[in-house]
Ligand SMILES: Cc1cc2nc3c(=O)[nH]c(=O)nc-3n(C[C@H](O)[C@H](O)[C@H](O)COP(=O)(O)OP(=O)(O)OC[C@H]3O[C@@H](n4cnc5c(N)ncnc54)[C@H](O)[C@@H]3O)c2cc1C
Ligand code: FES
């Protein structure tokens with residue numbers, strides 16, 4: 001069985017693993033590196049709970065081969081902020097009650113983070129489009145959109 | 158129905174070439190046992206379903222040579238561009254190609270648009286591929302390259318059956334070519350899916366060249382309406398050089414409904430698909446016609 005050595009940087013921390021080509025990035029994050037905030041849902045690109053930021057772009061870890069992530073930076077919800085120093089997005093998610101069961105939250109946060117990095121003043125329509133690949137079975141989305149909108153920088157007055 | 162087993166159950170070897178030339182050498186060596194991976198949004202799922210079990214995977218995502226959009230009289234789109242990049246290039250302001258923009262936008266999911274490529278959308282061979290109908294109405298050509306040489310063919314001759322294309326195992330799609338569209342051209346894309354941002358039930362793209370009240374030409378293509386993405390040539394011919402009126406649009410929409418060849422198995426009844434085809438043609442035509450007239 002052929003294996004490949006891969007190295008990535010997950011939330012600023014260098015990580016390495018011996019993988020087979022068929023391992024997905026989602027498998028390796030969870031099974032090798034204990035990165036459990038990246039969730040495992042449909043495993044076919046539909047639900048978005050596995051969304052990570054790979055080299056600055058939101059991608060589905062379940063559709064990415066681990067070998068394809070070799071040499072790249074991976075950011076997850078934990079890389080966005082910590083309980084001690086939460087990112088504004090995380091604070092707003094809590095304040096707005098944008099979390100119920102919480103299963104979709106890490107994916108929502110990573111999608112929202114990329115949006116605000118690229119478009120800090122995103123409006124509601126742009127927010128809805130940015131999270132179109134993230135399903136939430138609990139909140140009905142309104143509170144999630146509210147939270148992201150609140151985190152988006154207000155226009156300078 | 159195929160099942161997503163959630164794992165890729167077979168082993169394969171992985172290559173990540175840095176150039177087209179390296180890719181062609183690998184394809185020449187391993188061709189029939191190899192699969193190209195671009196965005197992987199189709200292929201990875203298909204491997205989890207056991208639909209494909211290639212011994213070799215050749216990753217073209219790192220090849221910069223496949224990621225360009227350039228040209229004036231002929232617009233050349235590298236097959237490796239991700240869908241988001243193509244969508245942004247054709248922002249709605251570029252009226253002639255609005256249909257292509259709308260087709261990509263309809264896919265919706267940010268992550269998929271970031272990962273998926275336009276070449277992958279076509280090479281996957283699905284009759285549902287959303288970029289195929291608008292590209293068909295632009296008479297797009299594609300470039301296929303192998304170590305033996307290259308060939309350029311019309312996109313309409315590319316698909317050969319459901320999930321099949323005429324591409325040989327040693328070939329790589331490198332480029333999609335679009336001729337500059339004449340003045341007065343606009344296009345639109347209509348999609349009906351089960352829910353928003355989903356795989357299509359049926360789609361229709363319309364490109365019109367308008368001169369006042371006269372329709373100089375109209376090209377109509379449909380997805381998920383036949384075993385392959387198709388043009389509705391007979392319906393198109395009903396409009397060439399005609400002064401437009403509602404009765405003519407209605408009559409043409411009935412011809413579109415006749416011309417499709419909907420699958421008889423699956424979730425959607427063929428008659429319902431025919432009905433949708435007619436409605437979507439009318440909606441698409443109306444929008445393209447208005448945009449071509451200066452957006453009134
Ligand atoms: C959640 C989800 C939603 C989706 N929604 C839609 C939708 O609404 N509409 C739609 O049309 N599609 C949809 N898709 C399907 C898919 O994203 C697209 O078809 C996409 O464009 C495929 O591109 P890719 O680069 O990911 O292809 P890959 O999966 O990498 O490859 C697909 C096939 O093409 C071959 N291939 C790729 N590039 C080349 C090349 N340059 N030369 C030769 N062969 C090549 C591969 O070998 C493979 O057989 C969806 C997918 C997911 C996961
Ligand atoms: S687990 Fe990746 S999108 Fe659902």
Ligand code: FES
Pocket residue numbers: 098099100101102103104105135136137138139
């Ligand atoms: S909070 Fe439960 S899925 Fe979104």
